[in-house]
Amino acid sequence: xxxxxxxxxLGVPSASLPLVLHWTRSSEYGxxxxxxxxxxxxxxxxxxxxxxxxxxxxxxxxxxxPTIVLLSxxxxxxxxxxxxxxxxxAAGVVGFQVFTWSPWLPLGVGRLLGPTGGYLLAYPxxxxxxxxxxxxxxxxxxxxxxxxMLAGLAVIYLGGFAWLLVFTSPEWSTQAAAKLSVxxxxxxxxxxxxxxxxxxxxxxxxxTGR
Numbered sequence: 001x002x003x004x005x006x007x008x009x010l011g012v013p014s015a016s017l018p019l020v021l022h023w024t025r026s027s028e029y030g031x032x033x034x035x036x037x038x039x040x041x042x043x044x045x046x047x048x049x050x051x052x053x054x055x056x057x058x059x060x061x062x063x064x065x066p067t068i069v070l071l072s073x074x075x076x077x078x079x080x081x082x083x084x085x086x087x088x089x090a091a092g093v094v095g096f097q098v099f100t101w102s103p104w105l106p107l108g109v110g111r112l113l114g115p116t117g118g119y120l121l122a123y124p125x126x127x128x129x130x131x132x133x134x135x136x137x138x139x140x141x142x143x144x145x146x147x148x149m150l151a152g153l154a155v156i157y158l159g160g161f162a163w164l165l166v167f168t169s170p171e172w173s174t175q176a177a178a179k180l181s182v183x184x185x186x187x188x189x190x191x192x193x194x195x196x197x198x199x200x201x202x203x204x205x206x207x208t209g210r
Contacts (some may be wrong), residue, residue: 001071002147003189004178007148014197017090019068021164022101024163032060034080036107037075037076037080038076038080038083038084039087041068041072041075041076041084042083042084042085042087042088042091042205043067043100045069045072045084045085045088045123046088046091046096046101047066048064048067048068049065049098049099049100049209050100050101051063051064052100052101055184056181057100057179057180057184058180058181058184059104059105059115059116060115060116060119060180060184060185061100061102062184063100063183064144064192065100065150066119066126066153066156066189066193066197067189067190067192067193069085069126069127069152069156070127070130070152070153070196071196071199072084072085072127073126073127073129073130073131073134073152074131074134074139074148074149074200074203075143075203076127076131076209077099077134077135077166078127078128078129078130078131078132078135079128080126080131080144081127081128081130081131082125082127082128082131083125085123085127086124088123089112089120089121089123089124092108092111092112092120093108093109093112094108095107095108099111099120102163105204111172113167114168115159115163115164115169117159117163117168118159118161118162118163118164118167118168118181119156119159119160119163119181121159121163122156122159122160123156124160125155125159126152126155126156126159127152129151129155130148130149130151130152131150133148133151134148134200135145139200139201139203140201141186141201142197142198142201145197145198145200145201146193146194146197148197149193149194149196149197149200150190150193153193155190157181157182157191160181160182161177161178161181161182164177164180165177165181190207
């Protein structure tokens with residue numbers, strides 16, 4: 001069963017299909033285009049990791065990655081979006097330099113087991129959620145697009161916070177973990193997502209004409 005047929009089986013109307021599925025639903029090269037789109041978005045996520053701003057209050061740097069992750073999911077849809085992020089993580093695990101450089105964080109699979117591993121492991125889940133919300137029409141208006149993006153960001157934050165609190169530093173208090181994993185990024189990420197969410201209704205109008 002194709003991606004399009006599967007979505008229709010689930011009752012997702014054609015007008016709610018994300019950008020990549022709209023572009024490829026009538027093309028005999030659709031599978032190839034979808035594969036290339038997944039690879040391209042994974043490369044974008046990896047590229048976003050290479051530009052980071054260190055913050056004095058946390059070992060986790062500020063990057064554009066969460067925004068790129070969630071925009072990619074909106075373009076690809078739930079299944080392809082999650083696949084894209086799993087591919088990105090797999091590339092990092094086998095040794096490609098796709099994670100944010102850090103003098104104190106390990107490389108490869110060690111990065112997933114370190115203090116920032118929760119954010120990374122949450123990426124595929126957040127991508128699936130945002131893709132699913134877009135497939136159900138939450139990219140129709142700006143305010144609902146913001147809601148979809150913020151829902152994905154909340155999943156990423158929750159992953160980072162829970163991993164730091166439970167697996168990395170279980171002796172820490174909830175407040176201490178939040179000060180390192182959530183609070184330093186809230187304002188910047190909210191602004192970036194509100195700006196990025198403005199693109200989603202334009203994507204929909206471009207592909208559906210409505």
